[in-house]
Amino acid sequence: MKGEMKIQRLFSKRSKKHKEGDFRGLLVYPSTSDVILAEKILKGEGYKVRVVGPPPHLRTGCDLVIEFPLIEQLGIERILKEKGRIPLKVIPISDEILEPIDLCQKKDFGDYLMIRAANMKLVIDKRTKQIVNISGGGCPDVPYLAEMLIGKNLKETPSPKDLGHTVCAYALHIAYEEMLKEVD
């Protein structure tokens, strides 16, 4: 065992970029998979958006929403309409927003490396870059993601965000991104 270390996640750094007084809005979708797809579209178009937890009155169970600069609302709505991803609601932020967990934990097991993000853990064989285990989580796509990803090479497999539908899949994706940085 070579010990543990903390890795600062991008989420906390990104949040510091927003100046005080910036007006932000939320894009609300009926499911987490819709949020993941919309985030991918908007980031691909260069928008500075991020995924956060919804305010209490919008929570239904397994939730994510997209935070965006209100000043860019028109452009964002236009691109989402073009791509067939119109949100359920677009609302200005006036309530408590939950920040996703901002730390990953790395644990070295010699030939194997584990990275944990929130409640999800991803383990690879450092020699082959093969995903050998996925653990943690509680949403129904966690066993599905394990079936789809275990045994695959980290760099060749579809990402957890492309396969999954829930907040747990999103957490696993964070571990996956961190792992990609580790093996590069």
Place this chain on the structure above:
Amino acid sequence: MLLLAGTIPDPGLPLICGRVRIKDGRLFIGERSFYLHRGTPSMIGTATTVCQIMGLEEPYCVIAGDIGKGDGSKLVYNYLAENIHTLKPTVCSFHYIMPDLMLHYKLFCALKNIEAKPFLIADAGYMYIAKMSGNADFYDLFTPDLGELAFLADENSPHPFYTRGFIFHRPDEVEDFITKAYETKGTPRFLLVKGNTDFICENGRVMKMIDEPNIEALECIGGTGDTITGMVAGLIYGGHQPLDACYISAMANRIAGSLANPTPATQVMEIIRRIPEVLKILRKEHFNGRQENTKTHRDG
């Protein structure tokens, strides 16, 4: 009746209800069979093994296919809400089910209205929604890992993904989180926290800590928490007191893990297949010279 509910990562699987049996390492419910793998099958498989060892009737399972879209979970919630009063289970274990406030509320109301409240165990997604709904203390036992414990202790967090702070496996910190989880009513009467050290708690007090044998690779292996939840459900149904059931399950998992001599790449099946032998020995040793309470939950 021991009732086990959850989802299977098969998008085409309809709602399936019925008694479960194990044959040739596979689970059989009616005409359907499933690999004894991570997730709900792992929980069902170990609970069924316990029932076989103790000579109890097979568990009754309610499962449906779900790969995270919530469709199978909805079938499970609705079936349980509409039928729980006629099934009359004495112990229930709810597992990989999509957290959904409205559907949970429907099932919660049905559970509140049945004549004799069963012993209610929640793990995975169902534990998340039980806590998020503010009704954690209606349930009897949660089986979180350390990250999930931090979530239970954070009264504002609706999911472990948003939990403030983080745990780095320091025992003193774990005990603080346990205290907080009870203070904020984020947990039921009993808690089995799974980690490098397992903590067994009742009403805010740590009653037992287990840290041997310590197999570090187990942390990497998906499904090792599911086996504990399955064992504890079977043992409580068989009449073991909850604290004893938690202790035996946690110990059995560790010993089965050590017998498997695992690496971080080992799959949970390697551990599951060693559980029956370990459980038989542990039950005999743990209850040598004293009576079990065999009436508590088996007969209602």
